[in-house]
Amino acid sequence: MVVDASRTTFEPAPLAVLHRRYGAGAPAVVELIRRTGGCTSPIRLEGESVAFSAGSGAVLARRSTRSDAPGFVLVACGNRRESRCPPCSERYRRDAYFLVAAGLAGDEAKGVSTDVASHPLVFATFTAPSFGAVHRRVVDGTGVRRCRLGGPSETCEHGASLRCPERHAQDDPLIGQALCPDCYDYEAAALWNANLGALWRRTITYLPRELAALGGLSVAALRSQVRVAYAKVAEFQARGSVHIHAVIRLDGPDGPDTAPAGGATAQRLAEAVARTAARVAVTVAGPGGRELIIRWGSQMDTRLIKADGDAGDGHGVGVAGYLAKYATKDAQAGGGLDRRIRVEGVIERSKISDHARALMRSAWALSPRWAHSLGFRGHFLTKARRYSVTFAALRAVRADYRAQADPWLAQIRARATGDQIVIRRSFHYAGSGLSPAERAVAVSFRTNATSPSPSARIGSAGSRPNLGMPVSAPLHWSRHRSVP
Ligand SMILES: [Zn+2]
Ligand SMILES: [Zn+2]
Ligand SMILES: [Zn+2]
Structure with a gap:
């Protein structure tokens, strides 16, 4: 493996440490760190890749961490949270941006019709009521x-x-912070966060009814003309309650490729969203048999999205950039913690506000699993299946891009012209994290985050390629992949 040292600038001291530890394998370690994009806690894997001819089954080439320096490969942690791994979070933010923007403007290359830009589109903010x-x-x-x-x-x-x-x-x-903690209904606030998902599902289910009523149609008639697609993010407010920002789009009966009929306009969609938000409710049982009706707060905001993807009103922030930014946040923005609590005592020991602590105690009583996020059950960015591309599809594009740039694969491809090649990878977990010297090298590879333009593509400058294995994969696995 060859490292182009001229492309990087870092202190010589960490390199000297790497040379002492890895000897001749030190440049390979630097290259592995570079390919993770400077991930703060990459995973180490050991194992091998074997290239086969799909036709004859003959082994064309093999590479193993047992024989190749430095004896392992690194995979970026892939953590979404800005507080946990800035470079991986930045990659996620770019994917989130792309995913939301593709649903606003379309992207033919990724299979999302550019016709969606002319469909009714609304940017809506749903808040929590007062507690x-x-x-x-x-x-x-x-x-x-x-x-x-x-x-x-x-x-x-x-x-x-x-x-x-x-x-x-x-x-x-x-x-x-509450003016009077004894007056503030922490239990209701935690229950509200915990049931936000159910309230959202009901909102999306009931939206067509309001649309139908506004258009003077039966629900069945409306469903034969219109489909609702959306992407949404959860944002923690300072008081520890979550609000939802959503792009809501109307498509035709066959999805994004077809235009909605039945007089569906953005104006009517906005009105239907506001009416639905005012009406939907979910009744839940709290601790001690308390019954609570979960509904949206009265602070509802709906805006029509203009052709340039901006919801305007002087905010000057593109909707896609706005949603993507919140997709990398966590409960810390609302005073919570960015990782799961396993022992109740942590709530009392944590450096959080008294307000957040009271809310976290109520959330713990509901479900310890979600105490750190003040009752909210995750899923910061979600979308309807038909809204646009998926994160998995974006990662697959990146994996292909990396495969194209892999000199080992390029060599095999050049040798086996005309033959379909299958790569079998089998790797196992061998550790995670970086030593202080490795961390210093990782920091030098980080790119400065800037908002990508709406035309930005995955794999463009700044999103550095890493190694081709998904972090969510089991610790021992083997997979086959055809090389394009
Ligand atoms: Zn990372
Ligand atoms: Zn005040
Ligand atoms: Zn009081």
């Missing part, structure tokens, strides 16, 4: 408003003041 008064920062035309000037009574039944004359700064840790 009690919290400190807030509201900015209007005159600047930052005072937090809370109080209602009819100045104090609650616990004697806490319901007034806060502050104009909170953007980074004020008070924002999102």
Whole structure:
């Protein structure tokens, strides 16, 4: 393996450490780290790849970590979270951007018709209802408003003041904290986060009914003319409740390739979304037999998406970039933690706000599995099957791109012209993470994140190729892949 040292700049000290540890294999380690894009906690695998002729079954070539320096390969961790692995998160953000943008503008190369751009498209934000008064920062035309000037009574039944004359700064840790923790309904807030998925499913199920009612059609007639497609992300608010940002699109009865009929317009879609959000509810049973009706908050926002993919109103942020950014966040944005808690005592020991701690205790009582995310059950970015491409399809494109750039495969292809080649890979887990010297090398390979343009393609500059094995694969596996 040859490393082009001129393309990188890093301190010589870590390289000296790598030379001491790996000897002649040190350049290969540097190359492996480069191919992970600077992943902070790559997985080490050992094993071999064997190339066969599909026709005769003859072994054409073999490469093994047993004989090739440095004796292992590295696979990027692939973690979505910005807080866990910045380079892998950046790759995920680009995929998320592409996936959302393809549903807005289409991408013929990836099998999404560009006709979708002319379909009714709405960008909608669904919020959580109030669970009690919290400190807030509201900015209007005159600047930052005072937090809370109080209602009819100045104090609650616990004697806490319901007034806060502050104009909170953007980074004020008070924002999102309850004015009175005894008044705040933490149990309901945790239940709401936990049942958000059910509320969303019901919203999407009921949307066609409102569309039908607005168009003067029966639901059956509407379903024969229109299909709903969407992509959505979950965003934690400072108070620890999740809101949903969604792109909602209407297609024809046969999906993205067909135009919706029946007078479906973006305006009507926006109205139907708002009506549905005001009406849907899910009744759930909380701890102690408490029954709670889960519904959306009244702060509903729907905007028509313009042809350039921007929902406008002075935000100046493309919808796809907006959704992609939130797809890499986690519960930390709402005061929670970015990884699962296994022992209840962690809740008391963690450096989180008292507000988040109270919410986390309620979430733990519902399900310890989701306490760290304040009850929310994951799935930050989800989409309807027909919305656009899948993450798996985008990763497959990248794997093909890497295969094209693999000199070992190129050599076999050149030798076996006209013969179909099958590669069998069998690798096992041999560890994970980087030593301090390896980490220093990884940092030097990181690219600076910038928003890709709507025309950006996977595999373009900045998304560096890594090794071709999915992290979600079992620890021992073998797979066959035809080489294009
Ligand atoms: Zn990583
Ligand atoms: Zn305040
Ligand atoms: Zn109170």
